[in-house]
Amino acid sequence: MCADRITPEHRSKIMSMIKGKNTQPEMVVRSVCHEMGFRYRLHRKDLPGKPDLVFPKHRLCIFVHGCFWHRHPGCKYAYTPKSRLDFWLPKLEKNVERDADALQALHTRGWRVAIIWECHTKNRELLRTEIQKIFGLSA
Structure with missing residues (x-):
């Protein structure tokens, strides 16, 4: 197992700064959707x-x-940490399970669901094309 290069205290501080909403990739998607004329609601707690x-x-x-x-399949950004696998693997697996449960629950309630991956937000034109496909518009 590889030793971590930074102290546990510093690692904790770094991890605590990671946001769950209003992230840079989310802001890019919101901006492109707004430019395309789509209006939306954010983070609905009832869903x-x-x-x-x-x-x-x-x-x-x-x-x-x-x-x-x-855990974006096949993506270079979805790497597996080299240390503390006993911590990371179950944590990341739980995220994937929670995502699947939410998708299933939304489908059951009659919602269509799309996932836009962080790596897809790096090119606005490709993102625009992806959003057009999600809405069933010709690209």
């Missing part, structure tokens, strides 16, 4: 998983997932 963007008119929820935290 399973508190989707990042909710489009009631379209019965559509969009989750903006961080590649690392939500």
Whole structure:
């Protein structure tokens, strides 16, 4: 096992600064959706998983997932930590299970659900095309 290069106290401080909402990738998605004329609600607590963007008119929820935290398959950002695997693996697995449960609950309630991955927010034009597909518009 590889030793961590920073102290546990410093690591704790870094981790405590990670936000759950209003992240940079989420803000990019919100900006592009707004530019395209789509209006949304944020983080509705009455819906399973508190989707990042909710489009009631379209019965559509969009989750903006961080590649690392939500284990984006095949993505270079979804790496597995080298230390403290006994901590990280169950934590990351729980995130994936919670995501699946929320998606299923939303589908059961008649909502369409889309996931936009953090790595897809790095190119606004590709993101715009992805959002058009989500809404069923020709790209």
